[in-house]
Amino acid sequence: MRTLLLVEHDNSAVKDATLSAVTAAAKLGPVDLLVAGFACRAVAVAAAGIAGVDKVLLADHACYEHALPENVAPLVANLMVSYDAFLAPATSKGKSVAPRVAALLDVMQISEILSVEGERSFTRAIYAGNVIATVESTDLKLVITVRGSAFPMTSATGGSAAVEPLSVVADANLSTFVGAEIAELERPELTSAKTVVAGGRALKDAQTFAQIIMPLADKLGASVGASRAAVDAGYAPNDYQVGQTGKVVAPELYVAVGISGAIQHLAGMKDSKTIIAINQDVDAPIFQVADIGLVADLFTAVPDLTAKL
Amino acid sequence: GTGVDLANVKMSMNPFDEIAVEEAIRLKEKGVATEVVAVSIGVAKAQETLRTALAMGADRAILIQTDDEVEPLGVAKLLAKVQEEEGAGLIILGKQAIDDDSNQTGQMLAALLNLPQGTFASKVEVEGDKVSVTREVDGGLETVKLNVPAIVTTDLRLNEPRYASLPNIMKAKSKPLSTKTPADYGVDIAPRLETLKVTEPAKRSAGVKVADVDELVAKLKALGVAA
Numbered sequence: 312m313r314t315l316l317l318v319e320h321d322n323s324a325v326k327d328a329t330l331s332a333v334t335a336a337a338k339l340g341p342v343d344l345l346v347a348g349f350a351c352r353a354v355a356v357a358a359a360g361i362a363g364v365d366k367v368l369l370a371d372h373a374c375y376e377h378a379l380p381e382n383v384a385p386l387v388a389n390l391m392v393s394y395d396a397f398l399a400p401a402t403s404k405g406k407s408v409a410p411r412v413a414a415l416l417d418v419m420q421i422s423e424i425l426s427v428e429g430e431r432s433f434t435r436a437i438y439a440g441n442v443i444a445t446v447e448s449t450d451l452k453l454v455i456t457v458r459g460s461a462f463p464m465t466s467a468t469g470g471s472a473a474v475e476p477l478s479v480v481a482d483a484n485l486s487t488f489v490g491a492e493i494a495e496l497e498r499p500e501l502t503s504a505k506t507v508v509a510g511g512r513a514l515k516d517a518q519t520f521a522q523i524i525m526p527l528a529d530k531l532g533a534s535v536g537a538s539r540a541a542v543d544a545g546y547a548p549n550d551y552q553v554g555q556t557g558k559v560v561a562p563e564l565y566v567a568v569g570i571s572g573a574i575q576h577l578a579g580m581k582d583s584k585t586i587i588a589i590n591q592d593v594d595a596p597i598f599q600v601a602d603i604g605l606v607a608d609l610f611t612a613v614p615d616l617t618a619k620l
Numbered sequence: 621g622t623g624v625d626l627a628n629v630k631m632s633m634n635p636f637d638e639i640a641v642e643e644a645i646r647l648k649e650k651g652v653a654t655e656v657v658a659v660s661i662g663v664a665k666a667q668e669t670l671r672t673a674l675a676m677g678a679d680r681a682i683l684i685q686t687d688d689e690v691e692p693l694g695v696a697k698l699l700a701k702v703q704e705e706e707g708a709g710l711i712i713l714g715k716q717a718i719d720d721d722s723n724q725t726g727q728m729l730a731a732l733l734n735l736p737q738g739t740f741a742s743k744v745e746v747e748g749d750k751v752s753v754t755r756e757v758d759g760g761l762e763t764v765k766l767n768v769p770a771i772v773t774t775d776l777r778l779n780e781p782r783y784a785s786l787p788n789i790m791k792a793k794s795k796p797l798s799t800k801t802p803a804d805y806g807v808d809i810a811p812r813l814e815t816l817k818v819t820e821p822a823k824r825s826a827g828v829k830v831a832d833v834d835e836l837v838a839k840l841k842a843l844g845v846a847a
Contacts, residue, residue, distance in 0.1 A: 377762075377764075379764070380727065380730075380737055380739075381730075381736050381737070384731060402758050403739075403740060403755075403756070403757040403758045404757070404758075406723050406727075406739070407727060407737070407739045407740075408727075409727075410692070410723070410724035410725075410726075410727035410728050410731070411727045411728065411730060411731040411737070412731075413693070413724070413728065413731075414693065414696060414727070414728035414729075414731035414732050415731050417693075418693070418812060419691050419692070419693045419811075419812035419813050420692070420693075420722070420724050420728075421813065422721065422722045422723060422724060423721070432816060435721075436721065436821070437624075437719065437720055437721055437818075438624060438718075438719055438721070439718060439721070440821060441820075441821070442624055442818050442819070442820065442821075443818065443819050443820070443821050444815050444817075444818045445815070445816040445817045445818070445819075446813045446814065446815050446816065447813065447814045447816055448812060448813055448814075449812055449813070449814060450812050483734075483736075484767075485734075485735065485736035485766065485767050486736040486737075486764050486765065486766045486767070487764065487765045488762070488763075488764055489752065489763040489764060489765050490762070490763050491757075491760060491761065491762040491763070492760045492761045492762075493759045493760040494759060494760045496759070502758075506845070531845065539776070543776075543777070548760070549742070549756050549760075549761070549777065550756070550757075550758060550759055550760055555718065555721070556715075556716070556775075556776055558758075564843070564845055581821075581824065585843060586824075586827070587836070587840075589836075598827070598829070600824050600827075601827045602824075602827040602828070603827055603828060603829075603830060603836065603839050604827055604828070604829045604830070605829070605830050605832070605833070605836050606829065607832070607833070612833050615833045616833050616836060616837065619833060619834070619837045620837065620840070
C-alpha cells in the first residue's frame with residue numbers, strides 16, 4: 312500500500328507530530344511526504360532526511376502558506392490517484408484538511424488512530440477514550456489521521472529521499488488568511504514533551520497559576536498544561552488545554568496539580584507513563600488513575616516540592 | 621463487545637451543537653440571520669433534540685429519520701442536500717460529537733458543497749458577503765475570512781448556550797418540524813467502516829498515596845526524574 316503523508320510544519324521546520332505519523336504510515340507500506348506551504352524548501356529538505364521516507368513532494372506557493380484546507384485538500388485529492396492511503400497528523404491542521412480530502416475522494420475518514428491492526432483495520436478511541444473500537448475500512452482508498460501520542464517518533468535523520476517540486480497551484484479563492492496570535496512558548500511543545508505539569512481550577516487565578524505551576528515545570532524541564540476549567544477561568548491560554556477537546560498527551564511523567572480528573576480531562580492524559588496527582592480532595596477521581604498521589608494543600612505542597620527537587 | 625450499551629442511558633444534545641444553535645440564534649437576534657433551521661439525522665427520538673433547538677430559538681426543524689447508523693460522510697451528504705434546498709448563508713455545526721469523537725462532518729460538508737470552512741471557531745463575525753472566523757489552533761488563535769455561504773464548526777469557547785425557558789419549551793411544541801428520510805434525498809448512507817470489536821481501554825494498575833512532599837521527592841528520585 313503506497314501512502315502519502317501530510318507534513319506538519321510552520322514554513323520553516325518540520326513539527327514532531329510528523330515523525331509520529333511517519334511511524335504509523337510506515338506500517339502500511341512505502342511512505343511519500345507532502346510539504347505544502349510557501350517559501351518552505353527548507354522544510355522539504357528536512358523532511359527528506361526523515362528515516363525511511365521514499366520521496367518528498369513539495370507544493371511551494373503563496374496559496375498554501377497557511378494550510379487553508381480549501382486549497383490544500385484539492386491538491387491532496389488530485390495526488391491520491393497514485394496512492395492507496397492518505398495520512399495526516401491529528402493536529403488542528405490535519406483535522407481540518409483530512410476530512411475534506413476524504414469527502415472529495417468519497418471515502419470515510421478514520422480519525423485519530425491509536426494502532427495499525429491490519430492493512431485496513433485500526434483502533435481508535437471513542438466516548439472520550441472510555442472505549443477502544445477496532446474498525447475496518449471497506450473504502451478503496453484510506454484517509455486517516457494519526458494520534459501522535461500513540462506512536463513513537465521516527466528518527467528525523469538518516470533518510471535520503473528525493474525532493475520533487477510540484478508545479479500545481481490550487482487556489483480555490485474561497486478563503487483568505489487574516490492573522491494569527493500564536494502564544495510564545497519557551498518550553499517544550501505540549502504534545503511531544505517528556506514531562507508535563509498541568510494545573511486546574513484550584514489554582515485560583517492566572518497569577519497564582521504562574522507562581523505555582525511554572526517554577527515546578529522549570530525545575531522538571533516540563534511543558535505546561537491545564538484543565539478546561541483552568542483555561543475557561545482564564546488562568547492559562549486555550550492551547551494549554553489537555554483533554555478530549557484539547558490536546559492529547561502521553562508523556563513519561565504527568566503531574567496534575569489541583570485537577571479533579573473529569574473524564575474529559577482523563578481522555579487527554581491517561582496514557583501517560585507515570586501520573587502524579589497533588590490534590591486536597593482525597594475523593595478526587597484523578598487519584599483513581601494516579602500512580603503516585605499526594606493529598607495536600609497545593610499552595611504549600613507544590614512550592615515545597617519545587618524547592619526540594 | 622459489539623458496541624456501547626446505550627439502553628436506558630440519558631441522551632441529550634451534543635454540547636458542541638448547543639453552542640452551534642446558540643450562535644445561530646445570536647446572529648438572528650443581531651439581525652444578521654433571518655431564519656434559523658435546525659436539522660438532525662437519526663431515530664424518531666431525535667425529535668426531542670430538535671424541540672430543544674426550537675425552544676432555544678430556532679424557527680423550524682427538519683428530522684431526517686432513519687434507524688440505521690449514519691457515519692459522518694453520510695450525514696454530510698444528507699446535509700448537502702438540505703443546503704441545496706434551503707440555500708443557507710451560514711451552516712453551523714459542532715466541531716465533533718462526543719460519542720464517536722470523529723471531528724469530520726463539517727469539513728466533509730464543506731468539501732461536498734465546495735464551500736469554505738471555519739473549523740474550531742471561537743469567534744464568528746459576519747461582514748457583508750464575508751464571514752470572519754477566529755479559530756482555535758495548536759499554538760494559539762488564527763483568523764480567516766470566508767466567502768458566504770460558509771461552513772463553521774464550533775469550539776467550546778464560542779459562546780455560553782442559553783437554557784430554554786418553560787414558556788419557550790411550550791411554544792416550541794407548535795413550531796414546524798418536518799420529517800424526511802434519507803431516501804427522500806436519494807442519498808446512500810451505507811456505512812463504509814465496520815466496527816470489528818469494542819473493548820475497554822487497559823486499566824491502570826492501582827497507584828500509591830504518599831504521606832508528604834519528602835516521600836514524593838523520594839519516589840521521583842527513584843523514577844529518575846529528580847537528581
